[in-house]
Amino acid sequence: MKALVVRAYGAPDSFAVEDLPTPEPGPGQLQVRVTAASLNPADLLMTAGTIREMVPLDFPFVPGTDVAGTVTGLGPGTEGYEVGDEVFGFGAPPSFASGVGIPAVTSGALAEYAVLQAGPYLAKRPPKLSPTVAAALPSTGMTGLAVLELGRFQPDETVLVIGAPGGIGSVVVPLLARRSTVIATGTTGDREYVRGMGAADVVDHQRTDLIEEVLRRHPQGVDAVVNLALKGEDVIAATRALRPGGRLLSTTPGTPSHPAVTTVMGTTNLKADTLPTLAEHALDGTLPDPVTRAYPLSGAVRAYRDLAGSHTRGKLVVVVDAEAAR
Missing domain, CATH: 3.40.50.720 (NAD(P)-binding Rossmann-like Domain)
Known part of the structure; x- marks a missing residue:
């Protein structure tokens, strides 16, 4: 699969889109074909090494915590989801998840496929909520x-x-x-x-x-x-x-x-209805569309450069599967 890969701590200029093995879901996990993923300033703190004492990274590392996509595989014991379900949610690098004690792990959202933990940090995407908006909602x-x-x-x-x-x-x-x-x-x-x-x-x-x-x-x-x-x-x-x-x-x-x-x-303040509540607010117009710029996966390096180097409004989103995002 194609993925945005970080090989060592550094600035976005050192990132590259490369081929990596497709991650397989473990117990209680889902494999998701990524439609869209959004960027967060915390991604840059992690990849720069600014918070490496709290969140040490294993390289090669795929950034991205917020994602929307389609379930393509289920790990042993995973309940509540089926292959083909449209989902959105949050997942963190294993070191971050274990460090703050949250049951939300991902292999990295800036990739064609990602593994996510089933649980309160993941929800089914309502059909009328676009994948790009859904991907922009979780962390923020x-x-x-x-x-x-x-x-x-x-x-x-x-x-x-x-x-x-x-x-x-x-x-x-x-x-x-x-x-x-x-x-x-x-x-x-x-x-x-x-x-x-x-x-x-x-x-x-x-x-x-x-x-x-x-x-x-x-x-x-x-x-x-x-x-x-x-x-x-x-x-x-x-x-x-x-x-x-x-x-x-x-x-x-x-x-x-x-x-x-x-x-x-x-x-760490998540409630069981947090993601559904966000989806409801987005659908009823209470929350405006937060996506101000969208990039293809091939432009993910540029997206992180823009996040790092310019004044941005709202959310920057990488559309991994343009066909599914329509």
Whole structure:
């Protein structure tokens, strides 16, 4: 089979589409013919070696955790699925899955075939939900729903969402805007995009000092901050935008400890109905189509280059099987 292959830690320029043996499903697993797979910033953290102490990779490594496709094989003891079922879901490298204690393993989604674990991280794809949208939902959707649950946002609250144009923002902003007032960060070019998702106001973080501008508009501070972009001490600095007693929820890796900060990992906050709920929101129009760019498998290296080197909105998706994606 064709697959995007990483042979050593490094930048996307070192990736290549190569031939690899087709993976076979083990106990409790499914083999899936991949229709589409979406990219996540965590893929680049893993392949660069940035988090190798937490997630050591075995090479050759096939990246990709979010996938939609057709079941083509069942491992021993796998129940609830049949060959031919259309599915979508999440799977992590074995080292990540074991490290955080989640039953979700994959051989890598950026390939013609992938092995996935049956369980709550996998669901049947509704017929009216396109494979490309389905592939874009799992990681960002799981994290977005976890943010909303843990944040306990109220109708009279004002919430600053930092990193609103990205993949997780495409879930958080429209769902949060249904219950609270959302201030979103974004560039001038992002303004209409994030307003279209429901943001009441937009702060250009490139042209202003973000925190000072938020406090100028809201002198008493905002009720909550959802951080989807800042890292390290910049996360702690963002707590200055909070009113007394406010809270900050952060999804970025390595978020420092602080009394007002809660770190959110969607992969460990999964509920049994998470993936079906995301599908329902996508089908009823609550969630906009998150796919902003699509690439063929032959263009997967370029897709990761774009993710690493440019400002992106929504989700980048690799269409592995163009015929099945129609």
